Amino acid sequence: MGTGPLWDLVVVGAGPAGAAAALAALHERPDARVLLLDRADFPRDKSCGDGVAPHVLAVLEQLGAHDVADGLRRDHSPVTRLQLALGALEVERPMRRPALVVPRVVLDARLVDAAVAAGAVLLRHRVRHVEAGRDQVVLDGSVRGRVVVAADGARSPVRRVLGVPLPGLNALGLRGYAPTPAHRVGRQVIRFGEERQPSYAWSFDRGDGWSNVGYGEVLSDRQTAPTHALMVGRLESLLPGSTAGAHSWRGHHLPLSTMRSGREQPDGRVLFVGDAAGLVNPLTGEGIYYAVATGALAGRLAVGDSRGGRPGVGAARLATGDREAPGAEYRRALRRLLRTNLASTAGAAALASKPSVLCAGLRAASAEQSVFDDLVELGLGRGRLTLGLLAGLARNLAAG
Ligand SMILES: Cc1cc2nc3c(=O)[nH]c(=O)nc-3n(C[C@H](O)[C@H](O)[C@H](O)COP(=O)(O)OP(=O)(O)OC[C@H]3O[C@@H](n4cnc5c(N)ncnc54)[C@H](O)[C@@H]3O)c2cc1C
Structure with a gap:
């Protein structure tokens, strides 16, 4: 099985979940050998609303990535107001803690740079085959890891290859970038759809004269999947003027969480995080917080102890070939972390x-x-x- 060096941790996918896993592993054990693989070169774009909750920055700071958090706060204007609307009803209030709107081409590259600066080795590589053994996982016949973190996004090829089911609904979202009209400056605006529900259109001011604008809806058997033209049309009709001058349209699926999310995490040495674990908030489509939170949990557990106890306890167990431990332990830790939130958001x-x-x-x-x-x-x-x-x-x- 496999001939390459044995890495302590191989992370597949270098989005927020994968970068957080690498950062967490190296924060826990700075001498850990961590390989970060992505099929794309960074910086790379990703379809997203670019809304970065303050909770994301808090997780990054816990991982020692203060420079990333400080840099994001310095370079991007805080968005202090949120407007929610449905029909004639409109609510606008300040948020207790401001959010940021950071294009993913910027956010993800900064996280990857931080992971590399902490000691991760970054390689461009598209993973196709996964062989999960008792003591190690082998990717594409030669890349060997004691533990693999699958952070390979909504379509998760690792998940598909291993045949791990992902229950729950999918949504489809489309985003573009458009000039910010004066009345939407300094705001995140969300207007819920009255047709094709559940759905909403958004306009998130980036603070540099441009907004991330988009439309998303939950996919169901009751109606055909929306086309690009329909989504742009729904966006314009819900938020008039938002698509004028828009460019860089890009769509993607969002795997929405359920109250049971995380339970399908198998025993063994492959840990699913972020979108690959089906962790997108079913109310809002927020997924970056879950991505960094679960990435951090899995990365820490892969090289240490998930409960924050003695460093190396988990690592010692992994080295002895305990087949059940990493997956089972991560599943329990993930459920402890998110159980209440998942039940509440599903409800x-x-x-x-x-x-x-x-x-x-x-x-x-x-x-x-x-x-x-x-x-x-x-x-x-x-x-x-x-x-x-x-x-x-x-x-x-x-x-x-
Ligand atoms: C339209 C839209 C709007 C959204 N708006 C928001 C928002 O405003 N705020 C928010 O918090 N969330 C939002 N989300 C959700 C958010 O984008 C995701 O939850 C988040 O990107 C998950 O991060 P991740 O690291 O798990 O996956 P990703 O960011 O998708 O990263 C996965 C990585 O895996 C790599 N990869 C895939 N396959 C392979 C392979 N075989 N080998 C190697 N590498 C591979 C990819 O290249 C990619 O870099 C939105 C999503 C969509 C689609």
Whole structure:
């Protein structure tokens, strides 16, 4: 099985999840041998709304990537206001912590550079074959890792090759870049669709005269998948003026999480993270936080101890060929980290698919800053359905 050097960790995919895995492994054990593979050269573009939640920067700082977090804050204007709209209903409030809008061509390259500066070896390589053994995983016949982190995105070739199912719905999103109209400066604007639900259009001001604009909807058997033209048309009709002068359209799937996400993580030495683990918030389409959070968890566990205990405990167990440990331990750690949030976002997404409930939620957020804050937290980070949010919802549903 395989002839190349044995790496402590091989990461497939150098998006936010893969870069975070490499950073975390090297933060935990600076002498770890970490190989980062991606089929693309960096910088590379990725279809995304480019909305970077403050929680993402917090994870990067925990991994020692202060330079990346500081650089993003320095180079990109904070977006302090969020507008949510449905029909005639419009709520706009300040966010408790500002978000950033960072083109992925910038964000991902900075994360990869940080991983390389920390000691990861970056190679351009498209992984096609995976052989998962008792003591090691061999990629394409020659690349050998004690542990492999699969951070290879929504279509995850590693997942497909290993036949690991991914339950849950998919959404399809299309983004472009367009000049920011004056009334959308300094804002993230989300307008929910009234046709083809659940869907929404967005306009996220980058702070440099341009906005990331786009449209996304959940795919279902009830309707045919949207075409490029339909998506641009829906965006323009929901946010008039947003597509004027737009360029660089790019679409991609979003694998939405369920309350059971993470349970399908198999035992063994391949750990799935980010989109490859089907971790995109079903309410908002946010996935970068989950990507860095699960990447960090898996990277740390691959070379050390997932519970933050004695460094090297996990590594020693992996070296002795404990087949069950890494996958089973990561599955438990992932569920501990996200279980409450996954249950809450799945519940909230089911509720929000009913227009009357969505309206009541927006009215509650309009009435109280704390309800608005809870809603933002649920959509961007590890938030949960709070009593305040549920009470606000109930009050506004009763009021009709
Ligand atoms: C239209 C749209 C809008 C979105 N808006 C937002 C938003 O505003 N905010 C937010 O937080 N999230 C958003 N998301 C979700 C977010 O983009 C993803 O959740 C995030 O990119 C996941 O990161 P990742 O590292 O898991 O995967 P990716 O970023 O997809 O990275 C996967 C990497 O794997 C590489 N790869 C794939 N196959 C192979 C292979 N065989 N061999 C080697 N390398 C391989 C790819 O080249 C890629 O670099 C949006 C998604 C879409 C589609």
